[in-house]
Amino acid sequence: MNRIMPYLRLLMRRDSILVIVITAMIGITVIYPLSIMVLGTFKSTPPGVPSALTLNNYVTMFSSDWFWIELGHTIWISVGGTILGVFLGVSMAWIVTRTDTPWVGKLEIPLIVPFFLSPFIGALAWTGLASADYGLINGWFQALFGVRPFEIFGPWGIIWVMGLYYSPYAFLIVSGTLRNMDPTLEEAALSAGANKLQTMLRVTLPLMAPGILASAILIFVAAAEQFGIPSVLALNQRWYVLTTRIFYFLRGYPQDYSMGATVAMVMLVFTGGMVFMRNRVMRHREFVTVGGKSFRPHVIPLGKWRYFALSYLLAYIMLSVILPFGTFIAISFFKFWSIHPKMKYLTLDNWRYILFEYPTTWVAVKNSLLLSIGGAAIAVLISAVIAWVVVRSKAFGKDALDTIATLPVAVPGLILGVAYLWAWIRSPIPIYGTIWILMIAYVSRFIPYSLRSIESTLRQIDKSLEESANISGASWLRTFWSVSLPLLKPGLVAGFILLFVTFIRELSCSILLYSSGSEVFSVTMFDLWRDGMFPKLAVIGTLQLFITVAVLMLFSWLFKIRITEVVK
Amino acid sequence: MRDVRIEKLVKRFGNVTAVAGVDITIPEGKIVTLLGPSGCGKTTTLRCLAGFESADEGKIWIGDQLVFDSKQKINLAPQKRDMGMVFQSYAVWPHMSVFENIAFPLRIRKTSRRKVDELVARAMRMVGIEELKDRLPSEISGGQQQRVAFARAIVYDPAVLLLDEPLSNLDAKLRERMRFEILELQRKIGITTVYVTHDQEEAMVLSDEVLVMDCGKVIQRGDPEEIYFDPHNEFVADFIGKINFLRGAVLNCQDCGSIVSIREEGFQSEIHTTRTDYAEGKKVLASVRPENIIIYPDKPQEEVNTWPARLVRKNFLGGLFDMVVEVKGKELRCRTPFKVEAKIGSDVYIQIQPKDVLLIDIN
Numbered sequence: 001m002n003r004i005m006p007y008l009r010l011l012m013r014r015d016s017i018l019v020i021v022i023t024a025m026i027g028i029t030v031i032y033p034l035s036i037m038v039l040g041t042f043k044s045t046p047p048g049v050p051s052a053l054t055l056n057n058y059v060t061m062f063s064s065d066w067f068w069i070e071l072g073h074t075i076w077i078s079v080g081g082t083i084l085g086v087f088l089g090v091s092m093a094w095i096v097t098r099t100d101t102p103w104v105g106k107l108e109i110p111l112i113v114p115f116f117l118s119p120f121i122g123a124l125a126w127t128g129l130a131s132a133d134y135g136l137i138n139g140w141f142q143a144l145f146g147v148r149p150f151e152i153f154g155p156w157g158i159i160w161v162m163g164l165y166y167s168p169y170a171f172l173i174v175s176g177t178l179r180n181m182d183p184t185l186e187e188a189a190l191s192a193g194a195n196k197l198q199t200m201l202r203v204t205l206p207l208m209a210p211g212i213l214a215s216a217i218l219i220f221v222a223a224a225e226q227f228g229i230p231s232v233l234a235l236n237q238r239w240y241v242l243t244t245r246i247f248y249f250l251r252g253y254p255q256d257y258s259m260g261a262t263v264a265m266v267m268l269v270f271t272g273g274m275v276f277m278r279n280r281v282m283r284h285r286e287f288v289t290v291g292g293k294s295f296r297p298h299v300i301p302l303g304k305w306r307y308f309a310l311s312y313l314l315a316y317i318m319l320s321v322i323l324p325f326g327t328f329i330a331i332s333f334f335k336f337w338s339i340h341p342k343m344k345y346l347t348l349d350n351w352r353y354i355l356f357e358y359p360t361t362w363v364a365v366k367n368s369l370l371l372s373i374g375g376a377a378i379a380v381l382i383s384a385v386i387a388w389v390v391v392r393s394k395a396f397g398k399d400a401l402d403t404i405a406t407l408p409v410a411v412p413g414l415i416l417g418v419a420y421l422w423a424w425i426r427s428p429i430p431i432y433g434t435i436w437i438l439m440i441a442y443v444s445r446f447i448p449y450s451l452r453s454i455e456s457t458l459r460q461i462d463k464s465l466e467e468s469a470n471i472s473g474a475s476w477l478r479t480f481w482s483v484s485l486p487l488l489k490p491g492l493v494a495g496f497i498l499l500f501v502t503f504i505r506e507l508s509c510s511i512l513l514y515s516s517g518s519e520v521f522s523v524t525m526f527d528l529w530r531d532g533m534f535p536k537l538a539v540i541g542t543l544q545l546f547i548t549v550a551v552l553m554l555f556s557w558l559f560k561i562r563i564t565e566v567v568k
Numbered sequence: 569m570r571d572v573r574i575e576k577l578v579k580r581f582g583n584v585t586a587v588a589g590v591d592i593t594i595p596e597g598k599i600v601t602l603l604g605p606s607g608c609g610k611t612t613t614l615r616c617l618a619g620f621e622s623a624d625e626g627k628i629w630i631g632d633q634l635v636f637d638s639k640q641k642i643n644l645a646p647q648k649r650d651m652g653m654v655f656q657s658y659a660v661w662p663h664m665s666v667f668e669n670i671a672f673p674l675r676i677r678k679t680s681r682r683k684v685d686e687l688v689a690r691a692m693r694m695v696g697i698e699e700l701k702d703r704l705p706s707e708i709s710g711g712q713q714q715r716v717a718f719a720r721a722i723v724y725d726p727a728v729l730l731l732d733e734p735l736s737n738l739d740a741k742l743r744e745r746m747r748f749e750i751l752e753l754q755r756k757i758g759i760t761t762v763y764v765t766h767d768q769e770e771a772m773v774l775s776d777e778v779l780v781m782d783c784g785k786v787i788q789r790g791d792p793e794e795i796y797f798d799p800h801n802e803f804v805a806d807f808i809g810k811i812n813f814l815r816g817a818v819l820n821c822q823d824c825g826s827i828v829s830i831r832e833e834g835f836q837s838e839i840h841t842t843r844t845d846y847a848e849g850k851k852v853l854a855s856v857r858p859e860n861i862i863i864y865p866d867k868p869q870e871e872v873n874t875w876p877a878r879l880v881r882k883n884f885l886g887g888l889f890d891m892v893v894e895v896k897g898k899e900l901r902c903r904t905p906f907k908v909e910a911k912i913g914s915d916v917y918i919q920i921q922p923k924d925v926l927l928i929d930i931n
Contacts, residue, residue, distance in 0.1 A: 184659035187620055190646040191653040191730075192673035192720065202672070206663040 015395035022386055023397070026404050029444035030411065033419035034268070040261040040422045047257055048426025057262040066245070067263070074224055074241045077158045081223040084163025086216050089170025090208075092313060096171075097178040099302050101309040111313065114320040115168035116548070118505035120228030120522055121541045123161045124529065125324035126152050127232065128331050136327055139339030148339070157233045162223050164320045169222070170215035177211035196300070210282060217278040221271050225412030227508035228522070232529065242267050243414050243508070250418065250512055257422065264418040268411065275410040325545070332538035354539040361540065363517065364524045367435055369547070371442060371520060372503035376450075379443045380496045383450040384488070391458045392466075409448040416445050417512030435518040441509045446502055450495030457491025493559045497552065504548055570596045570631040570727055572617070572760055577626035579612050586612040587623065588784035594728075599754050599761040601771040604781035605807065610764045611732060613781070617762065618653055618730055619646035630727055647676075652721030652759075653730040656737060658713045660705040666692075666716050667701045673724040691719040694753060711742050718750075722757060729754070729761040735770060747773045768808050772796070780804050802928055805855055812861070812900045814839065814854040818846045818927075825922055828854045834897030840872050841925035853928040860924035861902040863893065864917040865910055873920040879910050893918055 036047075041058070045051040061067045092111060096104045114122075129137050130152040138148035151157065185207065189199040227243040235244050242263055249260035302309055331337045335345040354361050383405075389395055390402045408416070420441055424432045431437045465487065469479040507522035514523045521544040528537035556562065572594040579587040587609040594600045602610035615621040617628060619635070622643050628636035630651075635644040652673075660669055670691055674684045692698045695715040700708055705716070714734060721729060731750070735743045751774050754761050765771055771778050772792040780788045780795065780803075788795060788804045799805035802813070816830040816839070825842045839854050846852065868874060880899065881892040888905045893916065902918070910916050 182657055182659060184655040184657050185661055187618075187646070188653065188655060188659035188661070188717075188720070189672070190620075191618055191649075191651055193647045193650075193676045193724065194672070195645070195647050198676060203661060207661075209663075 015389055015393035016397070018385065018389050018393075019395045019397050019401050022382070022389075023401055023404055025382075026407070026444065026447075029440050030408050030416070031404075033416070033423035034411070036423040037261045037415075037419040038265060040258055041265050043258055045258070046255075047422045057258050061259065061262050061266075066240070070240045070242055070245050071266070073155065073239065074243075077155055077162065077230065077241060078220050078223040080155070080159035081162030081166060082216050082220045084159060085166035085219045085223075086170045086212060088163060088167035088316065089172075089215060090174050090212060092167070092316065093171050093175035093178055095309045095313060097175050098300055099306070099309060100299050101302060101306050101313070103310060104313070107313050107317070110317045110321065111171060112168050113317075114165050115172070116501050116552070117165065117321070117325070118228075118507075118522070118541075118544070119161065119165035119226070120232065120505065120507050120525070121328065121545070122165050122320070122324055123158075123229040123232040124525070124534075124537070124541065125328035125331075126157070126161050128327045128337055128534070129324055130157065134338045136339065136341070142339060153233050153237055154239060155234070158230050161229050161233065162219075162226065164316075166219045166222055167316075167320075169218050170212070173215040173218075174208060174211045177208055181207055214278060214282055217274055217281070221274045221278075224274075225267065225271055225414065225508070227414050227511065228526075231526070243412070246414060246418060247511065250421065260418055261422060264415045268415050271412055271415075272410040328538055329542050329545075331535050332542050334535055337534060350535045350539050354536055354543075358536070360519050360524050360527075361543075364519045364521050364540070365543065365547070367438075367518060368504055368520045368544070370435065371438055371506075372500050373551070375439050375442045375503050376496050376499035378439075379447050379499050380450050380454070380492055382443070383447055383454050383495060384492060386447075386451055387454040387458050388484075391455060392463070405451055406448045408445050411445065413441075413445055413506065413508035414512065416441055417509045420513055432513075433515045433518065437513050438510055438518060438520070441513060442503050442506060445509060446499055449502070450499050453495040453498060454488065454491040457488055457494075461487045489559065490561060493555065493561045497555060497561075500551060500555075501548065504544060504551075570760060571629075572631075572728055572762070573627075573629040574613070574617065575627040575629075577613065577616060577623050577628070579609075579616055579621060579623045585784055587616065590626075590781075590784070590786055592779060592786065594760055594762060595776075596760050597758045598776040599751070599763060599774060600777045600779065601763045601765060601775040602779050602781055603765060603768060603771040603807075605766055608781040609784035610766075610781050614730055614732055614762060614764045617728075618651060619644060619649050649728075650726050651728045651730055652724070652726040654714070654717045654721050654732065654734045656733040658710075658717040658734075658737075660713045660716050660720075662705050664705075665701070666697065666703050666705070666708070669705070669716055670720045670723050673720065677724060679724075687723055688719075691723040694722070694756075695719045695749075711738055711746070714738065714746070718753075722753075722759065725757075725759075727760065729759045731761065731763045733765055734763075736765070736767070743770075750774065772808075780807065782807075797926075799855075799926070799928065802853060802930075805853075805926070805928055810858050810901055810903075812856045812858065813928075814856070814898070815930075816852060816854055818848050818850045818852055821846045821848055826927075828852060828925075828927065830854065832896075832898045835895055837875065839920070839925055840922040841927060842923045843925070843927045846927060851930045853930060855926040855928050856900075856920050856924060858890075858901040858903040860920060861893075861900060862919045862921075863891070863902060863904065863908060863910070864919065867917050868919055870919065873922060873925070875918055877916055877918045879912055879914055879916050882908065882910075882912055 040047065042053040042055065043051045044054055044056060095101050096108060096111070127135070129135050130150040132138060132148050132151040132153075135150060135152065138150050142148055152160070181204070186199050186203055189203045194202065225243060227247065230241045230244050231247065234240070240248065246260050246263050246267070249256045249263065330341070332350055333346055333348070334341055335347045335349065386401060386405050390398050420437060424437060461484070466479050466483055469483045470476070474482065505522055506520065507526065510520050510523050511526060514520065521540060525537040525540050528540065574590060574592040577587050577590045578585065590609070590613055592600070592613070602613060604610050612621060616623045616636070623636065623638060625638045626636070627634060627638070630649065634642055635649050636642060661672070664672065667688060670688045671684050674687055679687070689698070692701065695718050697712060697715045697719065700712060700716070705713055708716070717734070734750070735746050738746060747770055763774055775792055777789060778792055778795050779786045782803050788800045790798075795804065796808055799808060805811045814830045815832055816828045818826055819829045819838065820827045821844060823844060825840060826844060826846055828839050828841060830837050830839055841854065875895050877893040877895045877900075879891060880894050883890045888903055889908050891902045891908065892899050893902055895918065900918070
């Protein structure tokens with residue numbers, strides 16, 4: 001008994017209780033549904049109907065042709081999207097941080113705008129630009145050269161759109177590495193006799209390597225689990241990837257929950273493996289390269305190439321933001337969209353219909369706002385508590401908590417959707433079919449993102465700042481309110497904005513979990529897309545875009561934070 | 569002749585002139601220190617010498633080779649200047665082992681593998697880190713990283729060694745030890761060395777010649793003792809060591825010495841000095857180092873430069889007493905290794921020997 005007592009006392013402490021409560025919460029919202037789903041892969045009946053356990057699903061899947069073909073498709077688009085995204089991101093990061101290209105200071109914010117935009121809308125918008133049937137750019141080529149060279153539908157279009165909208169991940173990570181790199185590391189190579197090229201290849205590039213690798217894995221996982229882009233650009237063409245196949249099993253005819261779960265299981269193992277690999281790689285290769293004296297990094301004069309570099313950056317902004325989103329907004333004002341949009345088809349009918357007649361619009365606006373603002377607030381609050389326990393307390397099991405709370409990173413949104421269906425579609429808890437199942441899914445899936453931003457802020461706040469408040473007589477609550485919270489504010493606001501932007505455009509989780517009355521923006525667009533009502537969905541998309549921008553501006557004004565700080 | 573010569577060097581950053589016409593000659597095999605407070609232009613001068621900054625005006629020679637000339641538009645790249653440099657942040661590459669860090673300059677020079685092994689081993693032995701060969705920088709201490717940086721800078725036997733505040737990130741004890749090690753090493757390999765620091769003790773210990781810099785200019789040069797015992801102006805006197813200034817004017821100047829009338833508020837007196845060659849009426853600072861003020865509990869027999877005073881502060885620093893005395897409202901700092909019995913607030917006498925009174929011109 002005496003041996004156990006100290007442990008019991010440790011367990012009974014306030015922070016230990018927090019650990020237990022939070023762990024249980026994550027257990028119920030993530031681990032339990034995933035387990036039910038895994039169990040489902042061994043069943044031949046839908047959720048809630050008992051059946052004997054069998055390996056038949058796996059046998060069927062692995063002996064089928066479609067599985068291997070679509071696995072190949074997934075790898076194809078992920079590798080392609082990663083190569084393009086990393087190439088764009090790294091090259092732009094290098095141009096912005098290390099060359100004398102004009103205007104780079106002013107271009108930095110435009111360059112990360114795609115980070116905040118929905119890749120799903122990006123894909124939709126790009127059909128308006130580069131579809132062989134009705135793409136504007138094809139129209140220009142038709143008029144000039146008599147050919148329509150582009151076709152956005154299909155794998156190359158998917159790779160193109162993914163590359164465009166995932167390159168900011170690489171840009172942000174690599175430009176951070178480049179900017180924080182101690183310039184004397186490069187100077188030391190120069191003074192040791194290396195020329196600029198040797199310095200670049202043997203010092204700069206190896207120091208960038210962890211950042212490049214990390215962003216490559218990040219983009220690869222994001223591309224593999226992406227549902228919106230391949231569904232817009234390839235679903236009607238019956239060109240499947242694993243995510244669209246899962247969707248097909250769960251929402252197509254005939255429905256097959258077990259096979260859906262089995263394919264989901266493959267994706268889960270795959271993304272889990274990638275995330276695990278990334279953590280392994282990063283742990284051993286993260287270099288602290290921040291030095292003492294800060295001289296500006298060496299800027300490489302590009303000469304005439306400066307203007308080439310500038311046009312490259314401008315072209316990226318043009319292709320990822322201005323052209324597609326300009327077109328997208330324009331489409332909402334046309335009766336028909338074609339390669340030569342005609343003035344006589346200009347109309348406000350789409351807007352009138354969506355704003356005043358389409359019954360789902362205001363349901364979606366209300367739900368999306370509730371989920372994105374409310375959900376982000378709840379997630380930030382929970383993350384703050386977890387971060388505090390992990391960083392500051394000596395609670396029993398806090399490291400395990402950190403690991404468990406970060407776990408959902410490895411769970412693709414669509415797979416979490418599958419798991420929730422399995423767990424709660426026939427559950428006595430009447431949560432399926434309500435907006436709350438979306439709320440729970442969003443929050444538990446994306447807590448790792450806000451957690452990371454808050455944790456890193458908290459780690460930077462020296463403990464002595466809090467201790468000196470304590471010693472001067474402040475209670476822990478007062479200390480938290482007057483010292484910790486204000487210092488944490490940047491992390492909290494960054495976490496909030498990150499989640500807000502993610503939630504308001506969320507598709508892959510919602511697409512499986514919504515039902516009548518709990519529609520959100522992206523599923524409304526998805527439905528209109530499948531019904532072939534492009535101009536009308538463009539109105540919804542434009543609404544989503546404007547609401548996002550308005551809330552972001554409100555928040556950056558309210559909390560006096562620059563949007564660029566969010567993504568650091 | 570491998571002297572390093574810097575001529576009329578000027579470097580501006582926007583409106584700020586960081587280096588305002590500096591001339592420096594570093595004789596071959598000597599160690600010269602650029603000493604000054606932060607922002608005095610010492611690091612910029614060093615970086616111009618290394619080739620990391622290109623100066624706006626001036627010339628730089630290494631031996632017979634002109635490596636920089638603003639007029640002829642000559643600006644040799646850093647990697648072609650044959651210099652070794654140790655940075656304040658060490659700049660040890662985190663992705664290479666200790667061995668690879670040190671071998672890097674040799675690999676760039678396409679040295680044969682056998683020779684690389686031999687030279688790196690020698691350099692590591694010299695700085696005493698043979699056992700760290702295969703470690704990564706993240707696995708060794710700051711002091712050890714510093715040794716790696718040092719070995720890397722000398723392994724290819726460059727013509728000049730540049731040291732940019734190499735010790736300022738180390739703790740006090742280690743810093744003191746490293747001073748002697750650096751000096752010993754420099755003497756052993758006889759490399760021409762430029763050392764930048766803001767730490768005057770470091771400069772005193774290490775240098776053949778000290779150049780005191782302020783506001784982008786070299787304001788005094790000389791060996792450490794000269795700089796300490798014969799500062800040419802208020803800034804140098806104040807920056808090197810501690811000193812008391814007494815504002816006044818030369819009253820009377822003869823071959824055997826002069827008398828200065830002190831005109832401090834409240835404290836008006838005359839002070840004798842052995843200095844000569846001053847015009848009568850010239851405004852000067854009579855300057856006295858704290859260790860040259862002698863404190864007596866009772867009135868001493870000698871009356872020259874003797875004043876009654878009050879002990880205001882007394883701190884025992886271990887090894888010496890650091891005190892402040894007040895003479896008619898003027899506070900003077902004094903130091904002595906001998907035990908001082910007087911209590912704070914008690915009356916004492918102070919005395920200064922005429923030979924210890926320096927005169928500094930007031931500009």
